Amino acid sequence: MNQPRERWSSKTGFILAAAGSAVGLGNIWKFPHMAGQHGGAAFTLVYLVCIVVVGMPILLAEFSMGRSTQRNPVGAFAKLAGNNNWKWVGLLGVASAFVILSFYSVIGGWAIKYSWMALSGQFAANAATPDGPQLAYDAFISKPVEPILWHLAFMGMCVLVIVRGIKSGIEKTSKTLMPVLLVILLILVVRGLTLEGAGEGLRFLFEPKWGDLDVQGVALALGHSFFTISLGMGTMITYGSYLDNKSDLLRAGIWVVVLDTGIALLAGIAIFTAVFALGQDPAGGPGLIFVVLPSLFPLMPGGTFFAFLFFSLLLVAALTSAISILEVVITYFIDEKGWGRVRATYTFGGIIAVVGIFISLSFGNFNIIAPLTDLSFFDFMDGLSSKYMLPVGGLFTALFVLVKWGVPNFIEHMNVGSSGFPVPAKAVMAAFIVSALVVVYIIFESVIDLFG
Numbered sequence: 001m002n003q004p005r006e007r008w009s010s011k012t013g014f015i016l017a018a019a020g021s022a023v024g025l026g027n028i029w030k031f032p033h034m035a036g037q038h039g040g041a042a043f044t045l046v047y048l049v050c051i052v053v054v055g056m057p058i059l060l061a062e063f064s065m066g067r068s069t070q071r072n073p074v075g076a077f078a079k080l081a082g083n084n085n086w087k088w089v090g091l092l093g094v095a096s097a098f099v100i101l102s103f104y105s106v107i108g109g110w111a112i113k114y115s116w117m118a119l120s121g122q123f124a125a126n127a128a129t130p131d132g133p134q135l136a137y138d139a140f141i142s143k144p145v146e147p148i149l150w151h152l153a154f155m156g157m158c159v160l161v162i163v164r165g166i167k168s169g170i171e172k173t174s175k176t177l178m179p180v181l182l183v184i185l186l187i188l189v190v191r192g193l194t195l196e197g198a199g200e201g202l203r204f205l206f207e208p209k210w211g212d213l214d215v216q217g218v219a220l221a222l223g224h225s226f227f228t229i230s231l232g233m234g235t236m237i238t239y240g241s242y243l244d245n246k247s248d249l250l251r252a253g254i255w256v257v258v259l260d261t262g263i264a265l266l267a268g269i270a271i272f273t274a275v276f277a278l279g280q281d282p283a284g285g286p287g288l289i290f291v292v293l294p295s296l297f298p299l300m301p302g303g304t305f306f307a308f309l310f311f312s313l314l315l316v317a318a319l320t321s322a323i324s325i326l327e328v329v330i331t332y333f334i335d336e337k338g339w340g341r342v343r344a345t346y347t348f349g350g351i352i353a354v355v356g357i358f359i360s361l362s363f364g365n366f367n368i369i370a371p372l373t374d375l376s377f378f379d380f381m382d383g384l385s386s387k388y389m390l391p392v393g394g395l396f397t398a399l400f401v402l403v404k405w406g407v408p409n410f411i412e413h414m415n416v417g418s419s420g421f422p423v424p425a426k427a428v429m430a431a432f433i434v435s436a437l438v439v440v441y442i443i444f445e446s447v448i449d450l451f452g
């Protein structure tokens with residue numbers, strides 16, 4: 001007989017788990033380097049608008065779909081649609097989880113390595129020569145074995161959380177780690193703001209220079225709004241499916257978006273104040289936090305301590321997101337295929353870990369997809385998920401609410417458990433239409449970019 005579905009033990013537990021999913025490498029690694037390369041404040045503003053206009057409606061749709069069906073993404077689409085055609089959208093989500101976690105975990109592994117390097121004082125040694133940090137980074141990521149071991153360690157942590165289930169695994173981990181994350185981040189923000197010349201960094205992040213924002217930046221900001229709130233692949237459907245009818249979904253959604261956005265901005269403040277105060281280039285690209293920051297920490301008082309805090313922050317953020325990605329796959333196999341949690345977790349944790357090994361190798365001499373494209377396996381998987389898979393998943397979620405589930409049904413369900421904030425149906429419909437149109441634009445831009 002089927003066991004009763006597990007549940008979050010409290011509303012706060014659910015909000016922290018969902019916020020833990022949202023806040024991750026996207027906030028602390030990707031957002032700052034994208035903003036750094038695409039116009040700073042101008043990029044930030046586009047990003048904020050996207051979060052509210054595109055992200056919020058889809059986030060609420062996912063929560064509602066999960067809670068009303070008590071199913072994984074595939075089961076949720078199938079049950080609400082009453083047929084099997086829409087289940088493909090859910091399957092696309094499960095596939096996206098495979099793609100994302102395989103590269104996410106490699107970077108999670110780097111965070112463990114860099115926390116260790118910070119603690120053991122290696123940043124100071126590397127920073128003794130001007131291109132020391134860059135050389136150390138290049139040498140580390142291209143090694144054939146070491147980064148793989150860190151990646152496996154990171155995947156191992158995810159597996160250990162997920163086998164314990166919703167309450168004692170995901171919820172307990174998020175409830176412990178999210179407050180830790182906030183405290184660390186606040187300490188780093190204060191450190192950044194008290195550096196001489198920090199104002200430059202704030203101006204960069206908050207004073208828009210529209211001329212610096214290109215079309216590619218706009219498309220990236222849109223795509224990133226999905227990635228950063230974990231949308232378009234059913235993560236929030238999965239987490240919503242462990243809720244009972246007492247939670248206020250609108251309130252939870254607002255909390256998740258505010259925490260996610262607030263933490264991305266705080267990470268931006270911590271990073272850019274230091275980058276500008278110490279006279280570095282903000283457009284450092286993906287190496288911004290692994291090359292530029294390690295060269296800066298040794299220059300500030302207490303550098304070893306702050307460096308260790310920063311990379312622990314990255315690790316904590318990555319871990320609470322990675323578990324949510326793995327949970328999408330696991331819930332699918334439990335609900336739809338009748339697998340036990342332990343078997344599903346070890347099997348799919350293992351398979352994803354193997355794909356991740358090839359991603360890690362693509363930073364060195366072995367790129368498994370070299371015969372197909374010029375991109376590295378890492379860039380391919382990153383681009384495939386954030387430029388195509390998540391936006392397509394999000395588009396179909398918006399369309400699903402509009403044409404299949406129906407806006408009135410969605411609103412009726414979303415309002416269960418709420419204190420009754422009246423949401424006008426027309427406004428909701430408009431929000432989903434705008435959201436869908438914007439996503440069509442993102443996909444269009446990505447395709448143009450691909451062939452241009």
Ligand code: PFF
Pocket residue numbers: 021022023024025026027100226227228229230231233235321322324325
């Ligand atoms: N939101 C996470 C981040 O910003 O790093 C990444 C992510 C997690 C994407 C879960 C998608 C997902 F389903």
